[in-house]
């Protein structure tokens with residue numbers, strides 16, 4: 041008989057304590073009139089200080105943060121933006137919102153982040169920016185990306201939605217790009233239910249964002265004097281209040297994420313032909329999602345593996361698929377379909393699965409999930 045969990049173990053889940061609840065209630069009571077932005081200001085200040093950037097602006101979600109990043113630099117029709125082929129669609133969809141063309145390149149099969157050699161090969165006179173994603177908490181090769189961006193005069197946009205708490209050469213995720221974006225969706229390392237942040241050190245870009253996220257008004261405008269047609273991308277005080285509580289606990293939360301990965305690695309690290317999230321010497325990985333990639337010898341793809349996990353009441357997620365292969369990007373003009381996808385990165389997108397990585401997973405659960413996975417893999421050989 042199959043050993044299964046008593047109830048379905050969810051793949052993700054937040055850490056919400058009395059602090060988050062109390063701060064949200066405080067905002068619901070008090071964040072009105074002249075105090076309406078108090079919680080947002082505090083959240084933004086704390087966030088910028090933690091990331092190590094000069095400015096942070098709270099927005100409704102990371103998708104908006106990326107849209108604002110592109111719009112603030114004036115990227116638009118006729119421009120190309122290089123992005124990884126393997127990421128959540130929100131990393132790339134905003135390129136189309138501003139009328140620019142996404143140019144997909146392969147990921148590195150070990151870090152799972154954008155491959156700098158392919159970035160370089162994809163640059164044309166129309167290229168304006170590179171979006172690099174710190175996937176599942178892993179860090180992109182920022183030294184190379186910075187060097188390429190500077191040499192070709194390109195804007196470097198960091199999608200750090202999955203990487204709060206990770207570091208690269210001691211610098212925090214979100215401080216490596218010219219501008220960066222975060223998500224506080226319920227599944228992410230810190231959450232405000234839905235929410236996002238856009239970060240930069242550039243005062244002019246920050247001023248552009250302030251205007252663009254509030255219908256083209258100057259901050260503090262009381263006369264309804266819109267200077268341009270823009271967007272409405274603001275976060276509510278109740279969300280910001282939850283964000284403050286999460287940021288007061290950020291060190292504890294990142295430690296917990298790393299602990300969870302350690303529990304899994306203790307059981308799975310020596311399984312032959314099974315790769316886990318990578319952490320090179322110059323990186324601290326905050327392991328947003330513990331991820332396993334069985335190699336070809338196991339003869340099991342991500343969807344089959346997920347089904348077998350589900351039989352044991354273990355929820356999971358498939359590794360992101362190649363975006364350029366999705367129906368969403370079919371027949372769109374200008375998008376390159378001739379990217380060179382290595383066999384190794386195909387193994388990652390074909391076989392990779394994210395294991396339960398929420399805060400409700402304790403050591404016993406991680407051990408149970410690991411044993412179940414090993415049994416499934418042994419049966420599939």
Ligand SMILES: *Cc1c(COP(=O)(O)O)cnc(C)c1O
Nearest residue numbers: 101102103128130131201223225
């Ligand atoms: C979650 C996520 C986003 C989008 O975040 P939202 O807040 O849902 O808009 C963008 N990029 C990556 C890599 C993500 O994981």
